[in-house]
Amino acid sequence: MKKTLGLAALAAMLACSAAQAQQVNVKIGVLSDMSSLYADIGGPGSVAAAKLAIADFTKDHPNVKVEMISGDHQNKPDVGSNIANQWYDVDKVDMIIDVPNSGVALAVSQVAATKNRLFIVSGAAASDLTGPKCNADTIHWTYDTWMLSNGTATAMVKTGGDTWFFLTADYAFGHALERDAGAVVEKNGGKVLGKVRVPLNTNDFSSFLLQAQSSKAKVIGLANAGGDTINSIKQAAEFGIVKGGQKLAGLLVFASDVNALGLPTAQGLSLTETWYWDMNDANRAWTKRWQAERNAAGKYPTMIHAGVYAGILHYLKARLALGGDPDGKTVAEKMKATPTDDILFGKGEIRVDGRKTHPAYLFEVKKPEESKYPGDFYTLKATIPANEAFRPLPEDNCPLVKG
């Protein structure tokens, strides 16, 4: 069956290249965590978002033929780069998208650069992807550690939280988040009193919370993600940290984490995201379509899913404009040259370092009595304009910027 399809595709390609120049064949690979801790923030939801993007684009441009495959990197950088190698070389995938987990994303980004094929990051957070580790084949779409810390930490310091203690997940992502947030705190006149590096997937944070408590810092910064964030917030509530006058700053909190905590525990938490399903009519309408595609009525898409959708749309626009079968750098240049515009993120641009910019939003988690329907999680506190939300180019240390 596969063989026949392949032959058919090949035949179609040959026929078309002869007869009709505009015919564009594209193959996209969605590489994500399909079965572990990040499967809800990316995973099958990202595949659903990709399907929506492809359906929307090919409806208006029937001469673009898009094929999509998906894979599970299991949060292991070696598995991720193996799949990326195989997809680019054997399966002739033109572009890989998503890849939550910064460790895996950094590995895949290297593969993309060696093969000169495109890689669009939506799921991973490390700002190094468009910093010292940037390359001409990688575009970072949705968010990053600099933007998260800039949004949340600036707001916290401005409202009086000027002394910080970090609980940091002990790997690339946590270190990046701690470094970026610490810099923001100090830039705004605050002070970092201490930090503790916690192994990934720690079950019990009480010991670390006690250390944070005795530091007397006004804010406890949670430089972690997923289950670690949920456990630390849940246990901070239990140990009366917030009641004792210290504030928690969740530096990376997704709607799915808030759902897992429940509003009684999560209320009052400040967080930064670039997309929220309930923010406007366009987002709500898209969420309905996503839920139908994902076949999950009670689930809500995250900003990562939105990033996969928007990233694919912009990529396909560039492919349509270029035609043929260009290499990764050429497509990336075209994508950077074209201003971005889609229903989910609005207008924006992709900078020379590969960083996609758009506004970021500072939210506060609602109290249980303020929440009117399932999924009604946040109140919008502030909007950070696109040109302030992400790290300024000169501070990047990205070789592409210097060159």
Place this chain on the structure above:
Amino acid sequence: MFEIFGIPSGALFGQLLIGLINGSFYALLSLGLAVIFGMLNIINFSHGAQYMMGAFAAYLMLKYSGLGYWPALIIAPLVVGLTGVIVERVFLQWLYKLDHLYGLLLTFGLALIIEGVARNQLGSAGLPYVVPDALRGGQNLGFMFLPNYRAWVIFASLAVCISTWFVIERTRLGAYLRAATENPTLVRAFGINVPVMITLTYGFGVALAAFAGVMAAPIYNVSPQMGSELIIVVFAVVVIGGMGSILGAIITGFGLGIIEGLTKVFFPEASNTVIFVIMAIVLLVRPAGLFGRRA
């Protein structure tokens, strides 16, 4: 206030107490494993998944029938224990005569299936579960704030551990059970229904895991991978204590909780490796574990 190695004594006492609380979870989980290995010779790798099932059962009961924490503490272990009985009847009973490896592979496979189904049905991010009203708040002990729920965890875990140890080591029922594992044919000759006893023992071990799961639901993230994160540590605890030694599992559980707690103060990065370092040392010096009998 005096200092020990540069840490104020108050903070140190706090950390010791927290270590004890974590130790009580280790003790509760390793107790079930030790019972199952000691009596059935099965290395129950699905213990973590069964612990997760306990927490999920509590969540589902609250969501669909409004039954809160206290009923869940009794009903969830019963229900999950019943699934254990079915597993034993359908699969495990055929494996006792084979190498340990077969039981390990079977239960490991079951664990993967259970986790996969849970992830498929309920997602991977986790589900909310709050501390019951009666146990909200806490006591200020001067050197630390002790949440009431944590105090309850220590109490419940000690009570369950001691009574299990008592039943198995000091009662007639326990004597039958131990005899049945030594020499099933002879015990059967005395008119005791050995297979039923073994089945119920497995069910009991599984129920202990589910009990720990319900205890964990209000303070840890209720997610499909909650068990697999914990199970490796718990296995190390059982190995250090001596495979199948019930008293060993309990004492090592509490002891390692405390050692881990201290590591979190002095060298936090190593806090999830320290138990395995101890395991390696113990295996070198005493291959049968601290409380194990030499085979």
